[in-house]
Amino acid sequence: MGTEVEVVIVGAGISGLGAAYRLIERNPGKRYVVLERRDRIGGTWDLFRYPGVRSDSSIFTLSYPYEPWTHPEGVADGDDIRNYLTDFAAKYGIDRHIRFGARVISADWDSRSDTWLVGYEQDGQTHQVRSRFVFFGSGYYNYDEPYVPEFPSLSSFAGTVVNPQHWPEDLDYAGKRVVVIGSGATAITLVPALTDRADKVVMLQRSPTYIFALPRVNPAIDAVRRVLPRRASHWVAKWYAALFEGLVFLLCRLFPRAMRAMIRRHVITKLPDGYPVDLHFKPRYNPWDQRLCLDADADLLSAVSAGRAEIVTDQIERFDATGIWLQSGRHLAADVVVTATGLRLQALGGIRITVDGVEVAPQDRFVYKAYLLEDVPNLAWCLGYTNASWTLRSDLTAQKFSKLVSHMDSHGYTHAYPHLRGATMREKLSWDINAGYVRRDAHALPKSGTRRPWNVRQNYVFDAIDHRVDRIDEHMVFGGCRPDRTEANRAGSASSDAR
Known part of the structure; x- marks a missing residue:
């Protein structure tokens, strides 16, 4: 039983497109297809279309290391990121391999042929494609169902309720009173953008979040980009941003009190004298216990200082027809309520995975080198960092996957999977950050071990x-189903497993 393609890539966002590039870079001529459920390239950057959507980390680490970012901004708007990805896919011919509107529903491994049978829906019909490998670039959250708490009496509200994950293109909020519920990266981006047209914007938070303002255009990086050639300056900008973000994270872990005080002083300098900073900007946790939120060009703090936006720290008592009653007794009048309340974690896009007819629960498997699943053959997935840009890890993942494909081809192997060899190992969460969306679905993602190569x-x-x-053969089992290579592959599998 042959293959229609050698690799199926799920998703045409940053991860999937990057995997396609690295695959062909190392394995020219490989037959692959990208299955994308949406009608456009971009993944997250096509899904989220709310006002002000932008990157919350440096674009020099979010963009590909081999495809320089050409705009001056180091904090990029969502539309510019999507256009960058679209141009990138066209430049390298990746867009010719994409099947749009193709929603993957299943992936079934058959050990008799060492192939995956991937099922997907397109134009109301079910299709299948057989491949040797599957690469999941489908992200880490549920695209269909964001997290929205059950608010008391929400049905009595006579205005409009929207979620940033499904922002209506025809939503008219000009001259209206808008309440944004939430204090994460989405709310901090959305609130100042809404003030341009809304009559009044309130950010309603249960508890504060750490916020740090940085310029969209970094003067140091901008100076380097003016002097060095494009590729060289992009390399410098990437490592400058990566090391800066890593240093901030490290300092927050080592010196939480000092960093808490530094962030507080920084916020005070952006707000009017006498502003209740400790009420609205003093979290109950240490910096980087949850993600530190970027306020590009101090847009949010400036909007608050100018009176165009208000931050309210309180609990919701109930909704009524005209707005929200708070536990303090205050009533927030609203025409539009935005529930920027978070995501739902989801592994492998919620796709049903089976190995020889037995369903695989990803959350019950350990992750190997942050990209393979324990005892699942020829399946890779991409999971970014919690404390740095997504692309930093997704590109490492794409390189490891393409190297694995090349190694297997050169040895005649048709299957490979990581194996613990019966050893016991303590587990920890793959994402050990204390964010709300992680706490709610702590075990939605595959498990991390506590020692390499199983430690995420x-x-x-x-x-x-x-x-x-x-070492590509570390804790790996290799083998093949080709008749002319069976004995050699068995020997290779045994020797690899014994190391």
Whole structure:
């Protein structure tokens, strides 16, 4: 039983497109297809279309290291990111391999042929494609169902309720009173953008979030980009941003009190004298226990200072026809309520995975080198960092996957999977950050071990070093179903497993 393609890539966002590039870079001529459920390239950057949507980390680490970002801004707007990805896919011919509107529903491994049978829906019909490998670039959250708490009496509200994950294109909020519920990265981006047209915007939060203002255009990086050639300056900008973000994270872990005080002083300088900073900007947790939110060009703090936006820290008592009653007794009048209340974690896009007819629950498997699943053959997935840009890890993942494909081809192997060899190992969460969306679905993602190569680290520098000295056969089982290579493959499998 042959293959229609050699690799199926799920998703045409940053992860999927990057995987396609790295695959062909190392394995020219490989037949692959990208299955994208949406009608456009972009993934997250096509899904989220709310006002002001932008990156919340440096675009020099979010963009690909081999495809320089050409705009001056280091904090990029969502439309510019999507256009960058679209141009990138066209430049390298990746867009010719994409099947749009193709929603993957299943992936079934058959050990008799060492192939995956991937089922997907397109134009109301069910299709299948057989491949040797499957690469999941489908992200980490549920695209269909964001997290929205059950608010008391919400049905009595006579205005409009929207969620940023499904922002209506025809929503008219000009001259209206808007309440944004939430204090994460989405709310901090959305609130100042809404003030341009809304009559009044309130950010309603149960508890504060750490916010740090940085310029959209970094003067130091901008100076380097004016002097050095494009590729060289992009390399410098990437590592400058990666090391800066890593240093901030490290300092927050080592010196939480000092960093808490520093962030507080920074916020005070952006707000009017006498503003109740400790009420609205003093979280109950230490910096980077949850993600530190970026306020580009101090847009949010400036909107608050100018009176165009208000922050209210309180609990919701109930909704009525005209707005929200708070536990303090205050009533917030609203025409539009935006529930920027978070995401739902989801592994492998919620797709049903089976191996020889037995369903695989990803959350019950350990992750190997942050990209393969324990005892699942020829399946890779991409999971970014919690404390740094997504692309930093997704590109490492794409390189490891393409190297694995090349290694298997050169040895005649048709299957490979990581195996613990009966060893016991303590587990920890793959994402050990204390964010709300992680606490709600703590075990939605595959498990991390506590020692390498099963430990999912949140440290790009260590991972980049480890990648350079990686042993591809470590804790791996290789084998094949080709008749002319069976004995050799069995021997290779046994020797690899014994190491």
